[in-house]
Amino acid sequence: MKAPAVAVVVAALVLVPGALACTPRASQAALESRLVCIECHTTLDESDSPFANELKAEVARRIALCQTEKQILDAMVAEFGKEVLSTPQTHGFDLIAWVLPIGGILVGAVALAFGARHWSRVRGARVDSTQASGLTPEDELRLDEELARFDG
């Protein structure tokens, strides 16, 4: 009777962890690109330092615990602060990091448009005045007088 009992225990030990295991809810590769190795200032997927490897192992351990990407990122931020994230967050104060460059580009584009409009107007006005006569009223009067004298 002892042999079947041992077999059951062995089967339970083998099968139960498998049954308890869950479908991963986060991707190791995605998380490694979103987290920074603080020591080497690169993303985890670009680093092979002991510290980066330790963080990778921690991420793998948390994925095995069925944690979501957000839960893992939150845990890392709780441990190291926002500096551990490779991209700034899209809410709160970090939003400035996204808004400022886009705002800068927009302001630059508007300034460029105004400038281009202004310059084209000035140039147009100069062309118009040149095409109209190209001479000041005094010069025109003088030219008329000269021509009249020449004809006369």
Place this chain on the structure above:
Amino acid sequence: MRALRAAAVASVLALLGLLVWDLVHQNGPGVAAKVDKGKAVPAPELVLPRLSGEGNLSLASLRGKVVVVNFWQSSCYPCKLEARDVAAAARAWEGKEVVFLGVDAQDLKSSARAYMKKYNITYPNVRDALGKTWPKWGVTGVPETFFIDRRGRVVPPHITGQASREKIDAGIRRALQS
């Protein structure tokens, strides 16, 4: 157009201001370089959360005693090599006006605590999650060990790399005499 020109000039001036501010606020080589030249320099402020237990620990609160400040990281190999010697020295000098302070940097809390347990480290340790204290002290890697005299000055020697029991004892004796 005048407004546009003024805005451009203001932007350039603001960027120049940022550059000057950055240059002024750079830490330089830190105390390590001066100590290595044989100078005694005031210890930089160090207030960090305790690795075990609650609250912060301030280096200033240890004034009046010789303090051995050891910077380490659990994934660093030379740190593991020196850990038993540092822990043994801390026990040997306990109650003799000498205290040890470990500064764990750029480390997972769980790994750091496991390291402390493994090497039987019982002296106070603080956690510098991002290694922000390093520039002030001039730490360029771990492990590094500094000695602070009773007056709160960092005094030579400054040990870079694995610290032996002999080096630690010699550093403490020198700090006690300064």
